[in-house]
Amino acid sequence: MSMHVFPGLPENSPIPDSQISSKDTGISDGHLLRPGVDLSHGAILYLDSISVSFDGFKALNDLSLVVDAGELRCVIGPNGAGKTTMMDVITGKTAPDRGTAYFGQTIDLTQLTEPEIADCGIGRKFQKPTVFEQHTVFENLELARKADKRVWPTLNARLDSTARDRILTILETIKLAPEASRLAGLLSHGQKQWLEIGMLLMQEPQLLLLDEPVAGMTDDETMRSAELFLTLAGEYTLVVVEHDMDFVAKIADRVTVLHEGRVLAEGSMKNVQENEQVIEVFLGR
Amino acid sequence: MALGFMPLAAPAGGFALARLWSGRMWGALAAAAFVIFIVVPIGNLVVPETSAFHISEYAVTLAGKIMCYAIVALAMDLIWGYTGILSLGHGLFFALGGYAMGMYLMRSIGLDGVYKSPLPDFMVFLDWKTYPWYWSFTQHFWYCALLVVLVPGLLALVFGFFAFRSRIKGVYFSIITQALTYAAMLLFFRNDTGFGGNNGFTDFKRILGFPITAPGTRLVLFMLTGAALLSFLLLGRAIVTSKLGRVLTAIRDAETRVMFSGYNPVYFKLFIWTLSAVICGIAGALYVPQVGIINPSEMSPANSIEIAIWTAVGGRGTLIGPVVGAAAVNLGKSWFTQAFPEYWLYLLGLLFILVTLYLPRGIAGLWAKKP
Numbered sequence: 049m050s051m052h053v054f055p056g057l058p059e060n061s062p063i064p065d066s067q068i069s070s071k072d073t074g075i076s077d078g079h080l081l082r083p084g085v086d087l088s089h090g091a092i093l094y095l096d097s098i099s100v101s102f103d104g105f106k107a108l109n110d111l112s113l114v115v116d117a118g119e120l121r122c123v124i125g126p127n128g129a130g131k132t133t134m135m136d137v138i139t140g141k142t143a144p145d146r147g148t149a150y151f152g153q154t155i156d157l158t159q160l161t162e163p164e165i166a167d168c169g170i171g172r173k174f175q176k177p178t179v180f181e182q183h184t185v186f187e188n189l190e191l192a193r194k195a196d197k198r199v200w201p202t203l204n205a206r207l208d209s210t211a212r213d214r215i216l217t218i219l220e221t222i223k224l225a226p227e228a229s230r231l232a233g234l235l236s237h238g239q240k241q242w243l244e245i246g247m248l249l250m251q252e253p254q255l256l257l258l259d260e261p262v263a264g265m266t267d268d269e270t271m272r273s274a275e276l277f278l279t280l281a282g283e284y285t286l287v288v289v290e291h292d293m294d295f296v297a298k299i300a301d302r303v304t305v306l307h308e309g310r311v312l313a314e315g316s317m318k319n320v321q322e323n324e325q326v327i328e329v330f331l332g333r
Numbered sequence: 334m335a336l337g338f339m340p341l342a343a344p345a346g347g348f349a350l351a352r353l354w355s356g357r358m359w360g361a362l363a364a365a366a367f368v369i370f371i372v373v374p375i376g377n378l379v380v381p382e383t384s385a386f387h388i389s390e391y392a393v394t395l396a397g398k399i400m401c402y403a404i405v406a407l408a409m410d411l412i413w414g415y416t417g418i419l420s421l422g423h424g425l426f427f428a429l430g431g432y433a434m435g436m437y438l439m440r441s442i443g444l445d446g447v448y449k450s451p452l453p454d455f456m457v458f459l460d461w462k463t464y465p466w467y468w469s470f471t472q473h474f475w476y477c478a479l480l481v482v483l484v485p486g487l488l489a490l491v492f493g494f495f496a497f498r499s500r501i502k503g504v505y506f507s508i509i510t511q512a513l514t515y516a517a518m519l520l521f522f523r524n525d526t527g528f529g530g531n532n533g534f535t536d537f538k539r540i541l542g543f544p545i546t547a548p549g550t551r552l553v554l555f556m557l558t559g560a561a562l563l564s565f566l567l568l569g570r571a572i573v574t575s576k577l578g579r580v581l582t583a584i585r586d587a588e589t590r591v592m593f594s595g596y597n598p599v600y601f602k603l604f605i606w607t608l609s610a611v612i613c614g615i616a617g618a619l620y621v622p623q624v625g626i627i628n629p630s631e632m633s634p635a636n637s638i639e640i641a642i643w644t645a646v647g648g649r650g651t652l653i654g655p656v657v658g659a660a661a662v663n664l665g666k667s668w669f670t671q672a673f674p675e676y677w678l679y680l681l682g683l684l685f686i687l688v689t690l691y692l693p694r695g696i697a698g699l700w701a702k703k704p
Contacts, residue, residue, distance in 0.1 A: 139593060166595035178590040180583040187579055197596045199604050205576040244590075251594060 085152035085169055085254050092117040092255055092285045093138065098147035099309075100133055107133040108144070109309035117254075120281035122296045122317075123289045125306035126329060131289045132175065134306070135257050139172045140165045151255070167197065171248035175259040177240035181233030185224050185243055188232050189215045192247035215250070221276070222246035238269040245276070256280070258288045262295055274298045305329070353570045358653075362563065369559035374552055390548060397555040397623045399663045400562045404616035406643040406655035407565055408609040413641065414649030415573055416605050417585030418502075422510030423613050424637035425517050426485035430614025431627040432521075433484055435534035436468065437477035438545070438622060442538045454536070455529040465527045474541055481618040482611050489610030490603065497599045497606075502588075511634050518632035533628025540622050551623065558619045562656070565612055569652050572605075581605055582650075635678075642685050648695025657696050 085092065093115040100108040108130045115121050123131055136142035137149055140162040149157040155168055166172075180188050193211060195201070219225040222242040227235060232243055241261060248256055261277075262270045270292070277286060277299050290296050296303060296317065303320045305313040313323045320326055354362070373396070376388035405427055413419050439453045448457040452464065470476040492513065496506060524530035543550045572578050583591050584598050591598050621627045630636070639662075647658020662684070670677050692698060 161597065162589075162592040163595050163597040166593050172593050174589070178587050180579075180586050180590065182582055182586050183579060190576070191579055191583055191591075192594045194595075197594075199577065199600045202580055202596070202601075203572070203575050203577040247590075247594065 086154045087117045087152050087254075089153060090116055092152060093287070094148070094150040095134070095138070096148045096150075098134075098137055098144045098149060100130075100137060100142055100144050106309050108137065111147070111306075111310050113304060113311060115255075115285060115287060117285055118282050119301050120277060120286045120288065120299055122300035122303045123287060123306060124291070124293070124296060124303060124320075125312070128308075129306040130309040131306055132259060133309075135172060135259055135287075135289070138165075138257060139170060163197070166251065166253075169252070169254040170257065171251045171253035171255070172257045173241075173244050173248055173259055173261055175263065177237065177244050179232040179235075179240050179243050179247065181231065183232055184229050185219070185232055185235070186215060186228045188243055188247055189218055189250050192250040194250065194252040218246045218249050221249065223272070238265040241265060242269075242273075249280075253284065255285045255287070258286065258290075260290055261288060262290065262292055270295060350567075353567065353574060362566070366559075366563060369563075370556055373555065377552055378548060390551060393551055393555050394623055395667060397551070397558045398620060399660050400555075400558045401616045401620040401623070402640075402643065402663055403656040403659040404558075404562050404565055404619075405613050405640055406647060406659035407562070407569055407652060408612035408616070409640050409644045410647075410649060410652055410655040411569055411572070411581075411605050411612075412609040413644060414651070414655070415578065415585065416581045416602060418602065418606065419504075419507045419641065420510045420606075420609075421507045421634065421637045421641060422512075422514035423609070423640050424634075425510075425514035425632050426489065426610040426613035427617040427620070427636075427640075428517075428521075428627065428629070428631035429485045429488065430481045430617030431621040431631060432528060432534070432617075433477050433480035433614070434618035434621045435537075435627040436471040436480070437474055438537040438540060439534050440468075440472040441540065442536065445538050446536070453529070453534075455524070455532065456527075459524055467527070478618070481614050485610040485614030485617075486607055489607045493603045493606040494599075497602045511637065514632050514637050515634050518629045518634075521629035521632060529628070531629060533626060534621075535626040535628075537622065537625055545622055545625070554619065554623050558623070561615060561619060566652060566656065572608075573652065577601070577604075639681070642681060646684065646688050646692075646695055648697030651695070651697040654695050654697030661696065 091114050093113070095111055095113040098108050098111045099106065107128075111130065111134065113134075123134070125131055133142060137144050138157060140157060140160055144158060151157050151165075151168055151170060157165055157170075160168070180191065183191065190207060190211070193214065195205065195211075216225070219228055222245060224235075224239060224243060224246065227239065232240065235243060241264070245258070245261065258277075262273050265273060274295060277288065280286060281299075281301070288296075288299070300317050302315060303317050304311055305320055305323075305326050307329050312329060313320050313326050315323075351359075373388055373393060376386055377390070377393050380387045382389075405423060409420065409423055442453065444451060446454045446457075448454055450457045452461065456464070464471075471480075496509065501509065520526055521528050521533075522531050528534070537545050539545050540550065540554075543553075573581070580591065580596055580601055584601060588598055591601075617627075617631075643659040643662050644655040645658070646662055647656065648654025662681075666677060666681075669680060688695060
């Protein structure tokens with residue numbers, strides 16, 4: 049990837065952990081409500097023996113997963129394998145019946161609410177693009193921007209030039225600069241997907257969870273998304289749930305296969321594709 | 334860099350009042366202020382009654398009353414139009430503000446009641462010898478003014494906290510607020526509650542020592558109501574054009590995205606909900622001395638539904654629309670209920686259906702520019 053394709057995002061290969069944990073992106077007025085994530089052991093996300101059941105149906109069954117800081121992990125699996133439920137657990141939407149979920153070494157995700165988890169540095173993109181349709185593209189990014197998000201500071205918030213520059217940079221990154229003053233509801237499906245990703249970037253998260261980020265995109269948009277995600281990996285940690293195998297093959301460092309609420313296989317795309325259990329689940333019955 | 338596309342991105346610092354509205358809108362507001370503070374007082378007090386330009390007592394009081402309704406519609410717009418939370422219990426907050434002011438007005442009657450007793454007539458009637466404890470200090474205007482704000486505010490804060498924390502939304506929230514105002518109405522209907530039962534409070538004589546029906550007093554109340562309406566319009570506009578206002582609209586349109594962006598919607602909803610209730614309480618307190626009565630029928634579910642209709646007719650999410658809507662519907666009502674009294678509710682229902690079908694953006698949508 050060359051830098052001019054995605055201005056504002058440094059050209060990089062995975063950078064040392066120490067640099068990730070003390071990442072300074074130049075936004076000084078962001079009020080960090082929680083201490084930064086501790087990445088001293090190289091991993092950013094630990095899920096240990098997580099179980100979730102809905103009315104007896106085990107959506108997640110003893111799921112354990114570790115994601116390293118800076119990697120781009122793809123999660124695949126048939127419908128009902130628990131991919132979205134896993135994201136619900138990580139982002140605080142669903143409380144697990146059993147098991148632990150840690151962000152870095154110290155932050156226990158099961159104890160936090162959705163906004164607190166977002167504030168810690170986990171951004172989530174939904175399967176169906178979810179943006180603020182009655183706000184302009186610019187305002188969508190402004191609202192997502194990392195800041196003190198309590199009521200009073202929000203009432204008094206003014207947009208300074210640093211923040212404006214940051215928004216303009218992200219607008220370039222997601223290729224929506226010409227649409228900045230349009231209502232987000234008027235964007236095409238693919239543009240909404242990109243706007244939502246842009247909103248995640250504005251949050252300056254450490255970990256991005258992307259649920260089917262290229263669903264409904266044209267081939268061209270899909271290709272550009274692949275480029276974007278590869279640029280993001282390293283600076284951010286990405287966990288991508290996707291059905292599009294070509295897309296997964298293009299971007300993944302490592303692939304995790306979920307089946308019936310647990311990890312079936314993990315490894316490079318090639319390893320996973322040759323795994324007999326995986327073949328059976330995907331092609332067998 | 335081209336920054337022309339950012340109408341809402343106000344530069345840091347500076348007094349942003351001028352940026353709240355366009356020049357035309359400021360002109361309209363200045364005209365409204367001119368009418369309220371100059372034209373009406375002169376027309377009412379200076380112009381002789383024989384003149385065609387005289388403004389009658391009846392007109393002043395009606396206009397004052399309608400401005401109280403307009404304030405309520407404005408408060409409703411903040412919570413419904415901008416935040417997407419339909420309250421069908423806003424009449425309760427209005428009535429509570431009215432009752433708090435009514436307590437002071439009852440105390441001010443002094444010995445001039447029918448029974449010539451220091452107690453209000455209804456307490457004499459119930460054979461009570463002293464004021465119940467919750468009437469303490471109500472002879473002081475400042476204390477009742479405090480109650481006007483605190484009672485609706487605290488009720489809204491506590492109710493809202495539990496409702497929003499439990500993530501009660503949409504029609505469920507509307508039904509619970511409707512039940513809340515209905516329950517309060519039943520409570521206030523009881524004589525033992527100590528607020529005059531079904532008669533409520535009436536027969537007021539004076540406010541802060543001034544005779545309450547004197548033309549001068551009425552005019553001052555009218556102007557205070559106008560000042561309150563204009564101030565709340567400014568306050569509302571300042572809020573909805575702030576970043577907080579954009580968060581409120583975002584909650585209306587995509588609440589989960591708001592949560593996953595790191596905002597806790599509970600506190601944002603609680604802020605605007607409580608503010609809305611307080612504004613309603615103040616409107617109620619301005620209303621009671623002008624109409625001369627407050628009773629539990631103000632808490633009836635139909636009243637709260639009517640508030641929602643004013644807001645919808647005027648145009649949700651525009652602030653000025655609901656003000657116009659409240660005025661239009663109530664002017665229509667005061668004419669129609671004289672001409673065809675038994676058909677008013679049918680007309681109101683029909684109006685609501687027609688507006689929903691053919692004017693989803695209300696009266697304000699008629700001249701608003703297409704996005």
